[in-house]
Amino acid sequence: MNTIQSYDNRPIGVFDSGLGGLTAVKELTRIFPNENIIYFGDTGRVPYGTRSEETIIKYVRQDIRFLMSHNVKAVVAACGTASSVALNHLKNEFPVELIGVLEPVCTAALKKTKNHKIGVLGTPGTINSGAYSAGIQKLNSAVTVIEQACPMFVPLVENGYLTHPATYLFAEEYLKPLMEKQVDTVILGCTHYPLLETVITEILGDSVTVINAGYETALHTKQILKEKNMLSSQTECGNHTYYVSDDVAKFSCLGGMFLGKKIKAAVSKIDIDTY
Amino acid sequence: MNTIQSYDNRPIGVFDSGLGGLTAVKELTRIFPNENIIYFGDTGRVPYGTRSEETIIKYVRQDIRFLMSHNVKAVVAACGTASSVALNHLKNEFPVELIGVLEPVCTAALKKTKNHKIGVLGTPGTINSGAYSAGIQKLNSAVTVIEQACPMFVPLVENGYLTHPATYLFAEEYLKPLMEKQVDTVILGCTHYPLLETVITEILGDSVTVINAGYETALHTKQILKEKNMLSSQTECGNHTYYVSDDVAKFSCLGGMFLGKKIKAAVSKIDIDTY
Numbered sequence: 001m002n003t004i005q006s007y008d009n010r011p012i013g014v015f016d017s018g019l020g021g022l023t024a025v026k027e028l029t030r031i032f033p034n035e036n037i038i039y040f041g042d043t044g045r046v047p048y049g050t051r052s053e054e055t056i057i058k059y060v061r062q063d064i065r066f067l068m069s070h071n072v073k074a075v076v077a078a079c080g081t082a083s084s085v086a087l088n089h090l091k092n093e094f095p096v097e098l099i100g101v102l103e104p105v106c107t108a109a110l111k112k113t114k115n116h117k118i119g120v121l122g123t124p125g126t127i128n129s130g131a132y133s134a135g136i137q138k139l140n141s142a143v144t145v146i147e148q149a150c151p152m153f154v155p156l157v158e159n160g161y162l163t164h165p166a167t168y169l170f171a172e173e174y175l176k177p178l179m180e181k182q183v184d185t186v187i188l189g190c191t192h193y194p195l196l197e198t199v200i201t202e203i204l205g206d207s208v209t210v211i212n213a214g215y216e217t218a219l220h221t222k223q224i225l226k227e228k229n230m231l232s233s234q235t236e237c238g239n240h241t242y243y244v245s246d247d248v249a250k251f252s253c254l255g256g257m258f259l260g261k262k263i264k265a266a267v268s269k270i271d272i273d274t275y
Numbered sequence: 276m277n278t279i280q281s282y283d284n285r286p287i288g289v290f291d292s293g294l295g296g297l298t299a300v301k302e303l304t305r306i307f308p309n310e311n312i313i314y315f316g317d318t319g320r321v322p323y324g325t326r327s328e329e330t331i332i333k334y335v336r337q338d339i340r341f342l343m344s345h346n347v348k349a350v351v352a353a354c355g356t357a358s359s360v361a362l363n364h365l366k367n368e369f370p371v372e373l374i375g376v377l378e379p380v381c382t383a384a385l386k387k388t389k390n391h392k393i394g395v396l397g398t399p400g401t402i403n404s405g406a407y408s409a410g411i412q413k414l415n416s417a418v419t420v421i422e423q424a425c426p427m428f429v430p431l432v433e434n435g436y437l438t439h440p441a442t443y444l445f446a447e448e449y450l451k452p453l454m455e456k457q458v459d460t461v462i463l464g465c466t467h468y469p470l471l472e473t474v475i476t477e478i479l480g481d482s483v484t485v486i487n488a489g490y491e492t493a494l495h496t497k498q499i500l501k502e503k504n505m506l507s508s509q510t511e512c513g514n515h516t517y518y519v520s521d522d523v524a525k526f527s528c529l530g531g532m533f534l535g536k537k538i539k540a541a542v543s544k545i546d547i548d549t550y
Contacts (some may be wrong), residue, residue, distance in 0.1 A: 044330050045320055052522035055319050127346070152441075165429075166441035175446035247327035255350070273548045 007233035011036035011241075012221065013067030014076045017059075018046030018158060019251065021078030021193035023260035024101075024214035025240070028076070030033065031218045032231070036238040039254075042272060044245030047154045048081040048169040049123020049190065056125055060086035064094055065275040066243070071231050074114050078219055079094060080190040080213060081123045084131035097224060101213040103222035112209045113185040116143045119178035121200075122189035125148040132189055147179045150190075157192040160257070161201060167176045171199045179204065187211045243266040248256050282508035283421070286311035286497065286516075288342030288350045290336075293433060294464035294526065295323030296353030297533035299376075300515070301352070311513040312343050317547060319520030322429045324398020324465065325357040331400055335361035339369055340550040341518070348505050349374060355465040355488060356398045359406035372499060376488040378464050379495035381410040387484045388460040391418045394453035396475075397464035400426040407464055421456045425465075427450045432467040435532070438474060440494035446474045454479065454499055462486045471534065484524075517542040 012028070014021055025039055031090050042048075048056050052071050062170045074097035083100030091098050101225045109118045120132040127149040136145050152170045156228045161167050178186060182235055186208055189196055194212050201210055225231050231237065244251045255263045289300055293316050300314055300548045315338055317323075323331050335357045342350050347373035352358045358375030364372050384393045395407040402424040411420050434444050453461060461483055463469055469487050476485055500506050507513065519526045523542045530538045 049385045051319060052525065100505060150434070151434040152430060155427060161427070164444075169444070171441075212349040222284045237278045246330045259366065 007230040008230040009232050009234055010073040011038045011110065012074050012076060013038050013040070013042040013070065013072030014078050015042070015063040015067060015082070015264050016079040016191055017048035017081065018043050019255055019258045020154070020157070022255055023191045023194045024078035024217055025078065026258070026260045027215045027218035028221065031222050032182070033236050034230050034236065037071060037240045038067060038127040039240065040066055040243045041251060042245050043251055044246070044272065045055055046158065047123065048079065049125045049154055050151060051125060053125070053129070054079070056081060057086045057199050059066050060270050061093070062088060062275040064090065064098070066270065066272060068094060068096060069210050069275070073092065074221065074225065075218060077101065078191050078214065078217060081125040084122070084126040084129040084189070097228070097230075099217065099221050099224060101189070101191070101217045102131055102135050105211055105213050106132065106139060108216045109185050109187050110136065110143065115182065115184045117181060117183040118143055118145050119181070119183035119186040120145060120147045120189050121150050121172055121174065121186060121193060122147065124151050125152060126189050132187060144181070146178050147182055148174050148177055153190065153196060157195045158256070162195055167196065167199055168203075169204065171203055171236065175200065175203050180193045183208065185209045185211060187253070188213055196248050240265045243270050245270060245272040249262065276499060279356060281304065281504040283348055283505040284311070284509055285348040285405050286313045288315070288345065288347030289353050290315040290338040290350070290357070291354040291466055292316075292323035292356065294430070294530055294533045295429070297506060297530055298466045298469045298487035299351065299353035301533070301535045302490045304406065306497050307495045309509050309511065309513050310507050311344060312315045312515045313347060313518070314515065315518045315521050316526060317339055318522070318526055319413075319477065319547065321433065322398065323354065324400040324429055325426060326400060328400070328404070330362050331356060332361045332364050334358050336365060336368070337547050337550040339365065339373070341545065341547060342367060343371060343373070343548070344478045347371065349496065351492060353466050353489065353492060356400045357419055359397070359401040359404045359464070374492065374496050374499060376466070376492045377406055377410050377466070379491040380464065380486055380488050381414060383496065384460050384462050385411065385415055385418065387486065388418065388534050389397055390457065390459045392458040392486070393420050394458035394461040394464065395422045395457070395464050396425050396449065396468060397422065399426050400505065401464050407462060419456070421453050421458055422491060423449050423452055428465065428471060429467050432470045435529070436480060442474055444546070446471065446478055450478050458483065460484045460486065464490055476507055477512075515540045518545050519532050520547040521543060
């Protein structure tokens, strides 16, 4: 029996606390270049990772409401903190596919690990939630998970200190407990962290596999949309539209660092408090 | 002729982007222990210093409105960024004494400098505003001002890295241009920075005078209230009340580091978006 293939040409909504989610947009664009994407970066309230659960949930609810107002077919929380702390609380609140980084990343790490020791790097909010440990151990309880909060990584990245000597100092400090426990797989549980991948892999060495949340989430999103017959039928390159809650110029300027290419599309500022 | 001394027992309102302003509360308490103080720390949206002028003005307007709703006799912007970027735009908007850190700090630095070379350390928002240079040169145009943005100082302090080797690396980098220009006076233009005073003075050496914004602002506040017959007449110790826009527990725990003693008073969470 042939199933009828249907399509959904509405845009995919992607949000992050700031610029980090653009590393996921980069991967989404590579995996399905024909999809339209609406991105919201909450640059007026970044970072999320050092705030309380209650505040993170409030902010994420507003982010999703904003994207929903643009008639998106799915919402990707391209933010480790939002995915770990808030999505579970909000999943029944919105009539839309809500995709976080947690599930795809945990699955990918379990596929890669050989010695069953996985390290997780994340913001304090993410690590305090224990969501990665819980997510991995739900799939395989025999795996040891070592979680490490990296409070300085987001400010280092947001201020462009990607290979500064101080970045190495913090990375060595944060990676030490993972290396002592001899993890063979490390999850970059925050979409800012791929920008520190050079430093992180230099310290960890070649024998450790690094899992990039943006890439795994993009793959997972494609799989979900395909299963639900919600891929776009358009053949030309998709339109990307960017919204932020603070300065447009700074986002356009710094965003290219995360996206891997210059942001050419329009960027608009919105008042996220009103959502 | 004797003037009649009158009093005003309403509280003084103090706000900051987060915890930093508590360094000013510490000085205010020392200078007039009998005054009631209402503090608001915008911990749900900290930091201000890396955001745009428009966003900083919006946030500061809400902060002042919140304090005004508590019938304060004066509002102290115990925040270098708020004082430099927003107060000038808002000073005619509120029927209250609006006191920033800029004026007292510039005056104090001019009194101290002998070689007429003053350095200013501040957040990117503060330094981009050029407010310190303008403020000093309005008082004495013969003074050379060297301004230096220190984007990592607030996250380092907010995460408790007060004497970390990375803190020394950033401090050396940020102080180098000031030392090359042989400044003899350095303004700590952000209320977080007194917590890094040990590191900063160690690098600068004894010959450089460091100006603490919190202390100078507390002195200036006393002078203004005295001139306007608005000091409190109460003789017992004043009541302190704390409000934040994020987690109460984290503020109570970390706040003591800034206040120099444990926070014993009640801390409440408010929704600053609604002001």
